[in-house]
Amino acid sequence: MEAKPSNSPKSFIDQSVAPGDVVLDLSSMANQTIKLGGGLRQDCDSISVMKSGKLRFVKPNKYWVESSQKRYVPCVGDNVLGIVVDSKADNFLVDIKGPALAFLPVLAFEGGTRRNIPKFEMGTLLYVRVVKANTGMNPELSCTDATGKAAEYGPLKDSYMFESSTGLARLLLSSPTCPVLEALGKKLSFEIAIGLNGRVWVHADSPSSVILVSNAIMNSESLSEVQQKIMVDKLLQRVQ
């Protein structure tokens, strides 16, 4: 691909970029501080792309490359859905779809002491927060927020969980609300927990609603807004 050392970074924002593209020329932006997120790298005066995806920019000065994968790379601060695989003396071993199993300390719960350690059987679904994520080490999780309160973290009971890509999870979490969720929410009532690692938990009163919601979401990643709404309408019509 042609490397355009463009002076107007706006030409690349929200565009698909490939590794090797030069997207910013720092010599033209002398007194600014720029924050680079994932997928970008600085080579002297130019910022080049390392990962293929879409270049994103948020004011005032954050740039990063966003792509959608099935695998998850743990990042500090992410809210993910994990599955308990094993329990040791000090930690629970939790699978978060990353390269390594994550540790959830046994005391990382609100009001957690040695006396009231929760018992999770194998296969329990948890909504957790990533506390430490260094390459090569097992990530560390927590079931409390930064202040120590429980705040929605913890085991998710019943209902259904499915796996999708990280891009879809980000789409579902975006604001304004994703069109699929909006269209579904108008007709059905359901509860949903989205993990940035691509896992989504859906809960509704009737199993058919759960199935409908989960299938609608799974199909909606590559569709545009209008297409998503049409798809949801068709699905709802078939059921009713």
Add this chain to the structure above:
Amino acid sequence: MEHRLANTWWMTVNEKKFIETTLLSDLRIDGRRPFDYRRLTIKFGRDDGSSEVQLGQTHVMAFVTSQLVQPYRDRPNEGTVSIYTEFSPMADPSFEAGRPGESSVELGRIIDRGLRESRAVDMESLCVIAGKLVWAIRIDLHILDNAGNLVDAANIAALTALSTFRRPECTLGGEDGQEVIIHPPEVREPHPLIIHHLPIAVTFGFFGDENIMVIDPTHKEESVMRGRMIVTLNTNGDVCAIQKAGGVGVMQSVIMQCLRIASVKAADMTSKIKNAVESYNTERALRKIKRHSSSAALDVNKPDVKLENQNQSVDQKEIGDLSGHHVERLKLISEERGVSHSNSMEGLRQSPEQDKTTRDVNSKGADFDVVETSLALHGALIPNTKLEESRREKPSEADPGQLLADLEPAPSPDGAVETGEQTNGKKTLVDAVKPKHKRRKKKSSNIDAS
């Protein structure tokens, strides 16, 4: 140990309970009803006898090849069918490369039993010389993606590949009538296998305690189900095989009900397979018709020509491979004779066709010297054709405006595989490929030499 744990696929308690409870109300997690199959897509490769089947997200490929071998002692006039499965690690995190696991062996056995016990493929027509040479049919199944119900998908793939496979025709000849000449597809049309019926495998999954069963379970349903039964039957109402390896016990009435449902599904599946095979056959026949069109038409239909050339040449290579391995070793002399025999035949046959196509087939190693002196080209991408002996006799044929063939050194000692490249001289492909000029020079030098 931990690393392996991280790469496996985990099932949550929530999903298990959910799948079981929704099945009580006849709902499945992908919205199907309990006795619905997922969407079936059957595609064929360019070779005869290769098929690709997608059942939902489950993806299986099948390839059928044949070889001449000595028959088993207790069945001297029957050919053999053998099935090899390859569970690629990209299909599922639990598949490992190398040693076949239990499920891989089971899958191979089920499909094999369905074909062999029911005598779906006619074995006696595969006999060439009783007691000495028979055709051994080999089916290779490659599992590309495991989204549940591999057995059904692999069975359909095997059946469609068998239905479209053609084995080369061979005749007895030579001095004492004991030498076998294998004819390349251009000389004699290869034969399809005689398949009496299609044994279709239908998989049932059993859940819970109340005899809930589903057809065509997905990957998640397979981890939740408590028992599995695979029924192989055909449209004539014959039950070819039943496999139930452990799992939860089922009542006899449930088994009979499964058989009834399976026969309905088998009829449906058979008609789909037959439609797909028919459309493939008509397409193949159409391709053959273009083979004898004029060169002007060839210019226009260049992509089609390339397609059929590749088809021809791949057939050729296939035959070269299979015949090369066995017949060459068994009867080398006869092949030489057969070669000269067919060459002279082709030489005669060639003349009316020289204007039309110079793509003639030389079956065996008569072109060793030409082969050795020419260069290799892009290998697999280039359609393989064989340089005709008679082309040497008529160097004018090598001019642009006719189809050219270039040679590649035969890698195997049997020399049966000669590859070349075809281009239409008027088009830019000739210009695009540099070594062509070298080859032309070498060919002309060979022509001069010979």
